[in-house]
Amino acid sequence: MVHGATRNCMRKKTLYRNIHRLLPAFEAAARQESFTLGGEEVGLSQSSVSKQIIELESRLGQPLFIRSHKRITLTSAGQRLLTAYSLATSQIVDTLDDLIQERSRGQIVLSTSTANGAFMLLPRLAEVRECFPGREIFLVTWDPQGIEPTGQVDLAFTFGKPDFPGFQTRPLFPDILTPVCSPEFLDRYGPLRELSDLQNCELLYMQAQHPSWVGWRHWLREFSLELPQNHQPMGFNNYYNTIQACLAGQGVALGWLRQLGNMLESGRLVAPLPQFLQTEDRYQLAWPADRAPEFPIEPFEEWLGRRYGGAIPGFCVDTQPAQML
Incomplete structure (x- = not known):
């Protein structure tokens, strides 16, 4: 009919x-x-x-x-x-x-996640452009992983191996996870000296959208702690909003320090506790396997490693991390 x-x-x-x-x-x-x-x-x-x-x-x-x-x-x-x-x-x-x-x-479509774009690339956009001389950069953000699924990208900067088939990858560096908050939050509700102090704080979290994501419950269990049963943390659907709430002094967020290094360096965020986890997953450069990039990716790779792969400003690694499972 x-x-x-x-x-x-x-x-x-x-x-x-x-x-x-x-x-x-x-x-x-x-x-x-x-x-x-x-x-x-x-x-x-x-x-x-x-x-x-x-x-x-x-x-x-x-x-x-x-x-x-x-x-x-x-x-x-x-x-x-x-x-x-x-x-x-x-x-x-x-x-x-x-x-x-x-x-x-010679436009290059560079794809990444909202958080990677906002916290790692946009604050240093002039440096990013220097990695691709003579080329126009068109930045695309796509969550959760940072790869636009139709494959209409030339290069992607992502965390973890792509979920989508047909991409070649080049691993970069892992990340470090530890609680972060604003100095104003510490002045009002601090200090935070022990992990157990977190149980009395407003914990800001992002709803997991990918297996590579680590939340509060998983992070605390690595240190043999559990969230109180009656604890009701404040949640968000993306990491950018989570950090904006953290900057506004609304609570403590689980900080991916490679992303947040600029804010730690400027003092807008602080990492008050020495405990941290290092991820097994790494940041990656990815590109469609059926067409090699028509431009050298090494300058961008070297810049990422130099800018974000080394020591993290505002965070002193003086103990061995708990390794991610």
Whole structure:
């Protein structure tokens, strides 16, 4: 049984099938206000243009031109169609121009997660651009892993191996997880000297969206602690919002220190406790396996390692970490 909506769709497809072939002659004749001049522009005779416009009017069920002895003028319906066609043509031309310029500029689509982009790349965007001289960078953010799933990316900066097949990867460095908070939070609710002090704090957490993510419960269990049964932490659906709440003094977040090094260095966040975990998963560079990057990735790889793979400002590693399971 064919539903009404399906019938309407089929009827429209029949009505508009191949109608696009009639539009160039209409547009040229309307702009030139002449079937003859319009025909010369599109390489058709006056009679061919006239026949195409008659066919177009018949299929639309209304006249598009008022024909007089020496000139033609548009009806209101014709003017609406000309305006719409001109707008669509302009958009197509703009898109073609963008595509041509992207190719000539050598645009690189760089994909990463919202948190990686906000905390690691954007604060040092000038340095990122220096890694790709002569190229335009188009930064795409995609959560949770940082890889746009259609594969329409040239290079991705992600944490953990990609879930999507068809990517080659190059591992970089692990991360370090420890509680972080704002200095204002410590002044108001601190100090935090022992892990057990966390049980009396508002713990901010991000809802896990990927197996590589580590939450409070998992982190505390590595140190033989459990959240109190009646504890109700404040949750968010992305890490960027979690850290924004932490910066606002709303609680303690589990800090991925490679991401947050800029904030630790500036003093906007502090890591008050010495305990930390080091992840087994690593940050990765990834790219589609079916097409090697048309640009060297080594400068970006070296920059990431130099900027984020070494010592973390504002955090002193003076004990052995608990290793992630």
